[in-house]
Amino acid sequence: EPEVTQTPSHQVTQMGQEVILRCVPISNHLYFYWYRQILGQKVEFLVSFYNNEISEKSEIFDDQFSVERPDGSNFTLKIRSTKLEDSAMYFCASSSDTSNQPQHFGDGTRLSIL
């Protein structure tokens, strides 16, 4: 069964450094998402991407964050200058074009900011 893949599984970074999280969505899906989950808290939406542009973003997704689809398969989340509070699990998800279709999640990247 097709799945969303994310790399790396764990990223440790010094505060203030840039980090790029990578995702390969399911191949025939057209909507891509990033969510995060701080330890012990609920899953929170960051941003969605469709047709090579951001379609929705949350209040969390400020100027420190950016997303890109650099080629036909990868979808990346960049955090420009990481803060301690960026430590979380980051999940990529994808869904097909139909409005009520479910989103399928990758295994996540655990980001630890020191």
Place this chain on the structure above:
Amino acid sequence: QKEVEQNSGPLSVPEGAIASLNCTYSDRGSQSFFWYRQYSGKSPELIMFIYSNGDKEDGRFTAQLNKASQYVSLLIRDSQPSDSATYLCAAAWMRGRRALTFGSGTRLQVQP
């Protein structure tokens, strides 16, 4: 009022029993609802989704939606210890947004 509200639990049921998980949502415009299972330290795994009023069954799982009451539930029949996890309720199209809005999850413990 929380957008998607769940009882945090833990909900403890004996093996073989029916587990009933509930969720309420605040926005009547929400169109579709999803139940994900999340094991500790893992990613959300889709269990069921529903967007029409009534029941939807898939194996041991039944999702129920009542849009008038803004209420979604998940029933797990013949609960197994491997069902022990946190169950996340999520709504799409809340406040016109396709992205999912998650509840905090209900922790289910199935006692052998």
